[in-house]
Amino acid sequence: MVGKNCFAIASDRRLGVQLQTIATDFQRVFKIHDKLYIGLSGLATDAQTLWVFRILDSFWYQRLVFRHKLYQLREERDMKPETFASLVSALLYEKRFGPYFCQPVIAGLGDNDEPFICTMDCIGAKELAKDFVVSGTASESLYGACESMYKPNMEPEELFETISQALQASVDRDCLSGWGGYVLIV
Amino acid sequence: MTGSMDLPAKGGFSFDLCRRNNMLEKNGLKLPGFRKTGTTIVGLVFQDGVVLGADTRATEGPIVADKNCEKIHFMAPNIYCCGAGTAADTEAVTDMVSSQLQLHRYATGHESRVVTALTLLKSHLFRYQGHVSAALVLGGVDCTGPHLHTVYPHGSTDTLPFATMGSGSLAAMSVFESKYKEGLTREEGIQLVSDAICAGIFNDLGSGSNVDVCVITKGKTEYLRNHQLPNPRTYASSKGYSFTKGQTEVLSTKITPLKQKVEVTGGGDAMEE
Numbered sequence: 361m362v363g364k365n366c367f368a369i370a371s372d373r374r375l376g377v378q379l380q381t382i383a384t385d386f387q388r389v390f391k392i393h394d395k396l397y398i399g400l401s402g403l404a405t406d407a408q409t410l411w412v413f414r415i416l417d418s419f420w421y422q423r424l425v426f427r428h429k430l431y432q433l434r435e436e437r438d439m440k441p442e443t444f445a446s447l448v449s450a451l452l453y454e455k456r457f458g459p460y461f462c463q464p465v466i467a468g469l470g471d472n473d474e475p476f477i478c479t480m481d482c483i484g485a486k487e488l489a490k491d492f493v494v495s496g497t498a499s500e501s502l503y504g505a506c507e508s509m510y511k512p513n514m515e516p517e518e519l520f521e522t523i524s525q526a527l528q529a530s531v532d533r534d535c536l537s538g539w540g541g542y543v544l545i546v
Numbered sequence: 547m548t549g550s551m552d553l554p555a556k557g558g559f560s561f562d563l564c565r566r567n568n569m570l571e572k573n574g575l576k577l578p579g580f581r582k583t584g585t586t587i588v589g590l591v592f593q594d595g596v597v598l599g600a601d602t603r604a605t606e607g608p609i610v611a612d613k614n615c616e617k618i619h620f621m622a623p624n625i626y627c628c629g630a631g632t633a634a635d636t637e638a639v640t641d642m643v644s645s646q647l648q649l650h651r652y653a654t655g656h657e658s659r660v661v662t663a664l665t666l667l668k669s670h671l672f673r674y675q676g677h678v679s680a681a682l683v684l685g686g687v688d689c690t691g692p693h694l695h696t697v698y699p700h701g702s703t704d705t706l707p708f709a710t711m712g713s714g715s716l717a718a719m720s721v722f723e724s725k726y727k728e729g730l731t732r733e734e735g736i737q738l739v740s741d742a743i744c745a746g747i748f749n750d751l752g753s754g755s756n757v758d759v760c761v762i763t764k765g766k767t768e769y770l771r772n773h774q775l776p777n778p779r780t781y782a783s784s785k786g787y788s789f790t791k792g793q794t795e796v797l798s799t800k801i802t803p804l805k806q807k808v809e810v811t812g813g814g815d816a817m818e819e
Contacts, residue, residue: 394804453638457677458564481581485633485773487604487612500609508789521789528794540797 361492361510361526363519367475369467370527370543371399372496376536384539390421393426393438396468397544398448401496402461420460424448439474440466444485452484459483463495468545498534505529516545566680576612580632581606585617586714586753589784590685590726591707592735594684595692595763599739600628601714602772613755614772620646622658625686627667630712631679631699639680643667643696653723660686660693662759664703672701674733681711687762714746716754721745736761747776 361368375386390397393508400402400421433441439447445466452460459482467477479493480486487493491510494502505526524543532538584605590596604612617638619627625647629636631777643666647658664684682697698708708726711716721742730738736759746753757774760767 435758449634453634454558454560456559456634456638458561458567460563481606481611481634483632484581485581485637487581487602487615487633489612503609511786517791518789521791521794523786524794525571525787525789541796 361506361518361519362475362477362490362512363468363514365473365475366516366545367467367469367477368516368519368523368543368545369397369399369477370523370541371401372498372527372531372537372539372541374537374539379535381539387542389542390425392421392425392444393432394469395473395546396398396439396441396444396466397546398424398466399445399465399495400462401465413519420462423451427451437477441466441470441478442466445476445478445480445488449484449486450478452480452482458482461546465495467495467546497536501530501533502526512542520545547804548559551581554624580634584752585628586710586718586743586750587617587630587683587712588710588715588722588738588739588742588746589628589685589694589696589708590722590735591685591692591694591730592730592732594732595687595761597732597735597739597761598628598683598685598762599743599752600758601743602631602756602809603747603752605752609643610754612697616771618758618760620644620779621663621684622649622651622686624688624762625658625660625663626687626762626767626769627663628683628711630681630683635678636682637681639667639670640682641676642676643670653816657688658686659688659690660684660695661692664695664697667697668701668703671697676700683709683711685760685762689715692762710742710746712746712753714743714750717745717749718742732761732763736773737802744774744776 368387369389371388373385375383376486388401389397398421429438432536448466461482463480463482465479470476477493478486478488479495491512492506494506509522509526520543523543527541556625579740581604587595598618600617602614602617603610604615621627621640621644627640629640642662646666647663649722650662667682667684671680676699677688679699681699683760684697685694691787694706694709696704696706696711708722710722721757725738740757743757755777756772759770759773
């Protein structure tokens, strides 16, 4: 979610296999650099998933950290969020006919601390937004909650409250998500 | 999963996860749905050039994923392309052909021709036999005049004076068939395109939100983003939700101040040979 010169990225903490919970403190939002974070939701549909592959795809972020470090070495600076979004989109589209099962949410501060957020489907179709982006099993209720609770130009503290309430409200209505949330505000 | 991470891949599609995914599908995993653009895209030729139009809704199954996405993609300063179908495919294909056109411009030194873009698109789509699901309306003005083409996902193309594609194409085509005539002026062209897109927006469930229009004439292109906003959001309460601080129960907080990057400026000593 975008606020005034800041952004917040939040995820729930449950890791599960079908209806069984494996962990209640699973970290899904990963840091690329100080001002750029990516959240990876392994999309579980109504069918059952093999949890090994779902976790492996969530750890796909290590590949992204590797690419970012290469970029930092060559360019001697951090990647801009827009550039990183294009990188993730290209990496996902490369696997167009055998995709990774993850939907990333990217949030960062660009030039002049302009907040940038975007989400993608599992083959890399970027969706930029000025207000909020959502992904995951509870995405339909997240759309609804964020749509009603979002206000433009929120200060960080109010942004924190809003994104937490939206996340909690939505995961309460989804069996496959829950156990609280991690919220990162930059 | 690990594979060879030494070098970034050379380009093109990589199929190494296909076997794994097939195995997962046999075990009951359903592939996550792709974002489609469920669209109305149109184009028409008027007396001085080409007008392209598109709606702005991106859907993911029955849910609207993006209420204001851009479906008119840049190919060259004088060529634009509207895309319908799977969103990732239309974006990737138009970006790729756009860069190929730029390289071609550098090599030849001339303005790109619409048929060049058309051939690049159709050969790419035919090579993938329709699996790259991108249906495009390509329009532009080059030294040979204004051109409008449609490209289908399997690689076939049509050259037409007015064209519609996408789920709302029938609604838009009905407007075109009744009102199109040769030699339209710019204002009439824009009005007709907006009417056709609005017909798609209001009558097709997969299209919605706003109207984007792009007018291409010889030497000038105007991209009218959100030319019409027929679906303003009127139902938001003016007060909105306001949450007082402390309403959310916090288990733990960690605050990390970001290190400031210090730029060292000032003349350094010139390197001595």
